[in-house]
Every structure is written in structure tokens, then in C-alpha cells.
Amino acid sequence: MLEKVKEKLRKVLKEVSMNKSDLVVLGFLRRKSMYGYEIIQWLKTHHMDEWADVKMPSVYKAMQRLEKKEYISGEKVTEGNNPPRTVFSITEKGKEFLLEMLEYFMVKSENPHDFWIGICFLNQGFTKGKFLQILTDRKQKMKEHLKCHKQHFEQMKSTEKWKLMPFYIKTLMKMGTKMNAIEIESLDELKKEAENKENEIFFIKED
Amino acid sequence: MLEKVKEKLRKVLKEVSMNKSDLVVLGFLRRKSMYGYEIIQWLKTHHMDEWADVKMPSVYKAMQRLEKKEYISGEKVTEGNNPPRTVFSITEKGKEFLLEMLEYFMVKSENPHDFWIGICFLNQGFTKGKFLQILTDRKQKMKEHLKCHKQHFEQMKSTEKWKLMPFYIKTLMKMGTKMNAIEIESLDELKKEAENKENEIFFIKED
Structure with a gap:
């Protein structure tokens, strides 16, 4: 019984932690590894700051949070004489979490916009x-x-x-x-x- | 010059503090004074938790914040043998702030949804x-x-x-x-x- 309650609690906590910025960062990185500013660039190109209401500061925060949780990993790269820059990649753990997020956004979320935000990152998420x-x-x-x-x-x-x-x-x-x-x-x-x-x-x- | 910078800063800070839950609480209270749970009830009746993505906990927080800022005032009322309940009313200061918020949501905000959230509370806000x-x-x-x-x-x-x-x-x-x-x-x-x-x-x- 206690196990069931714990299980339920874990689920609730997980869903509370599902946020759009995490989805966007993981979704973009699943396509290819990118510099932080490239993620922001993609976001703007797709006008996601407007229609999906994903704000830049929250994306930067998401990157820090996801790195801490080891869902993404950063690697410093030096090109020519430029100062080193960090290129981010999604980890295996991150890919698994992305699939859980997709399921949450497209199936479970009560917010009707979430489905359409999720669908942007559908790429090979489901059969x-x-x-x-x-x-x-x-x-x-x-x-x-x-x-x-x-x-x-x-x-x-x-x-x-x-x-x-x-x-x-x-x-x-x-x-x-x-x-x-x-x-x-x-x-x-x-x-x-x-x-x-x-x-x-x-x-x-x-x- | 410094005055101008200060003025600008005041404006930016004000806009950062413009949030949907404040608008919703002030907007509903402008129509009539209500108990806290009545505000939540209205919100649900209008499905604003879904389409406007205004969540209950943030509405409760908004009520506390607005009371502290004296934009709304609470009064304990006792009916029959029931325990006293707090009925909230908008203050004059609150009405002024509501008009500023309307202007922000319907004119200045970059988020395209904001216009339609603002319009719900149009009532005598403009000529x-x-x-x-x-x-x-x-x-x-x-x-x-x-x-x-x-x-x-x-x-x-x-x-x-x-x-x-x-x-x-x-x-x-x-x-x-x-x-x-x-x-x-x-x-x-x-x-x-x-x-x-x-x-x-x-x-x-x-x-």
C-alpha cells in the first residue's frame, strides 16, 4: 500500500517537473548537438517564444538544470583563436526523459496547447x-x-x-x-x- | 537624464510584475466583490485554467500579493453560525492598476494570447x-x-x-x-x- 502511495507521489513530482523549456532544449538537442545560442536561435526561427510562450531566460535556466541532472552534457570546444565555447549534447538518460516528456505533453497534460508544443519534437518518439x-x-x-x-x-x-x-x-x-x-x-x-x-x-x- | 533612466526602469519593473493571475483576480473583483473560492469558481466556469493557462495555486498567491499591495481588501463576514469567511473587494488603487494591466495585455505584450486574456476584462476599461x-x-x-x-x-x-x-x-x-x-x-x-x-x-x- 505504502509502495503504491510512493509510486503515485513519484509520478506527481515527475509531472510537476515537466516544463516547456526542458522539452524545447531536449527536443532540439535530440536532432543535433548545439551551442547554447544556437538553441535560442532555433527557438526564434520557429517563433516558439511567441506561440509556445517559451522565454529565453527560462531556456538558459533549463540548460543549467538539465546539465546538473545529466540529461545533457556540455563540452568545451575551441575553434581557431576564439575563446572556447560549450557545445551541448543529449545523453541517453536525457533521451529517455524526453520520451516521457513527449508522452506527458501529448497525452496527459490538461493544457490544450501542450499537445502542439509536444508535436514539434515528435521525431521518432513513438511507433x-x-x-x-x-x-x-x-x-x-x-x-x-x-x-x-x-x-x-x-x-x-x-x-x-x-x-x-x-x-x-x-x-x-x-x-x-x-x-x-x-x-x-x-x-x-x-x-x-x-x-x-x-x-x-x-x-x-x-x- | 537620470530621471529618464529611472522612469524607464520603473516602467520595466512594472511590466515584469504584470501577470495573468493578478489580471484575473482584479478583473473578476471589478465586477463584484467575491469570496476567494468564488473567484476560483468563475475561473473554472470560464475554463480559464485551460485556455488561458491560469492555475489555481497562482491565483491564491495573487490574492495574497494584491492584498499586501492594497489593490484588493479582504473583510471577514459571518453568516449565521458559519465560521467567518473573507470577502474580497477591489480598491481604487487596484482599479487604476487593473487599467494599466489591461493596457499592457492588450497593447504592449509580445505574447499574442495576452490580448485575448485582456479582453475578458475589458468592461469599461477604455473609451x-x-x-x-x-x-x-x-x-x-x-x-x-x-x-x-x-x-x-x-x-x-x-x-x-x-x-x-x-x-x-x-x-x-x-x-x-x-x-x-x-x-x-x-x-x-x-x-x-x-x-x-x-x-x-x-x-x-x-x-
Whole structure:
């Protein structure tokens, strides 16, 4: 029994420690080893500071934290007469943690943005079967969400409360519904692409 | 000169201290005084913990912080035989700070979500003229963003890099463009509604 509680606690603690900046740093380093400023550069190129709301200082902190935990390792390199610079690589331990993070962001997280942040770093994180399952589950969840949203909407419209509701809240609600629909559309596109033979390179081979 | 630097520093420090949870607490309390748990209840009813990513513990912390700064004040109320509960109200100082926060979230912030979080608490924060100006500026910004996004997209498509780009990044980019378009649509709707005579109650009277 105590073991079960401990297990649960370990899980909770692990999930609390799942943060976007760690995911971004590990995700980029999984593709190739990089200098610290290169990671920042990639982040900016992909506008992740904007849409994923990942801030530079938190990325630097993540690099320090991940190095301490031995998820990444830094190596000083000297090129020509330049002062030595540190190039970071992901360790085996780091790769394992990245997969756990991916699973957390794309499956378990309650925050709907997390799925799309996770997907940036999908690269060979899952088998095709597992990925298709994740998409199916997520679409189901989104559809329920959308249905619930629409029902709430229709119900509100028929009450006195609706007339009193500020126009900007109404617009916000409508926008939410439209965004939801686009997410579902994108999930369908992902499914179609994942089933394309050419895209098999992005998945772990099934046993 | 020194005054100018100090002024700038004051501004930067103020903006660093602008956070979503403060906005949410002040925004809800501006409508009416509430118990702490009522604020949390409103937050859940509006699903702000999901789409705006405002977490409960940070809301409790915000309440403590805002009370210390005298932006909100708590008063113990006893009903019947129940133990006393604290009802929170916004102070005049708090109302002023809320308007500054609104301006920050809807105009200055670099994070594109912030505009939509700010708009939830628009209620009589601006004159109609000021609000229409904010909408025009934002639409302009979004249109440039969309144009830049589309150009980048078209440019990418014509290179070898595009073929190598993972399918999920392509879907993500397309989704981003669609979401951008919906935001612009919603800004247009807001403009139309703001110009509707019936919605004048939501604005400060022009002098």
C-alpha cells in the first residue's frame, strides 16, 4: 500500500517537473548537438517564444538544470583563436526523459496547447501505431470538448443571461469554437500524413 | 537624464510584475466583490485554467500579493453560525492598476494570447475610440504577421528544405496560418460590435 502511495507521489513530482523549456532544449538537442545560442536561435526561427510562450531566460535556466541532472552534457570546444565555447549534447538518460516528456505533453497534460508544443519534437518518439492512437484519443477529446462548448453556447443563447453578456465574451466564445474546429481539422491532416508510407522515417519501427 | 533612466526602469519593473493571475483576480473583483473560492469558481466556469493557462495555486498567491499591495481588501463576514469567511473587494488603487494591466495585455505584450486574456476584462476599461484604435493596431500587426508567415511558407515550399521538413511541422505551420486568419476575423467582429450603439455601456464615456 505504502509502495503504491510512493509510486503515485513519484509520478506527481515527475509531472510537476515537466516544463516547456526542458522539452524545447531536449527536443532540439535530440536532432543535433548545439551551442547554447544556437538553441535560442532555433527557438526564434520557429517563433516558439511567441506561440509556445517559451522565454529565453527560462531556456538558459533549463540548460543549467538539465546539465546538473545529466540529461545533457556540455563540452568545451575551441575553434581557431576564439575563446572556447560549450557545445551541448543529449545523453541517453536525457533521451529517455524526453520520451516521457513527449508522452506527458501529448497525452496527459490538461493544457490544450501542450499537445502542439509536444508535436514539434515528435521525431521518432513513438511507433506509428502509438501515434495514431494518440491522435484518435485526442480527436475524441476535442470533439467532446467542442460538443460541450456548442451545447453550452446554444443553451446560453436561449436565456436572458445571453442578452446581458458582453459582446467581447460572445466573440471570444465563438472564436474558441472555431479554433477547436481547426484543431480537429489539423488532427485529421496529421492522421492522413502519418499513414503515408513516405513518413515512416519519423516513427520508431514497430517490433 | 537620470530621471529618464529611472522612469524607464520603473516602467520595466512594472511590466515584469504584470501577470495573468493578478489580471484575473482584479478583473473578476471589478465586477463584484467575491469570496476567494468564488473567484476560483468563475475561473473554472470560464475554463480559464485551460485556455488561458491560469492555475489555481497562482491565483491564491495573487490574492495574497494584491492584498499586501492594497489593490484588493479582504473583510471577514459571518453568516449565521458559519465560521467567518473573507470577502474580497477591489480598491481604487487596484482599479487604476487593473487599467494599466489591461493596457499592457492588450497593447504592449509580445505574447499574442495576452490580448485575448485582456479582453475578458475589458468592461469599461477604455473609451470606445481608444478600443477601436487598439483593434485597428492589432489587426494591422496580425495582418503583417500573417503576410510574413505566408511568405515564409511559400518560400520554404520552393526549396529542398521543404521536402525534408517533417509532416507534423508542416501541419503545425498551416494550422498557425488558419488560426491567425480566425483571429483577424474575430477582431473584425469586435470592431462591428463595438460600433453598435447598444454596446456603448461597455466603454468609458468620451469627454
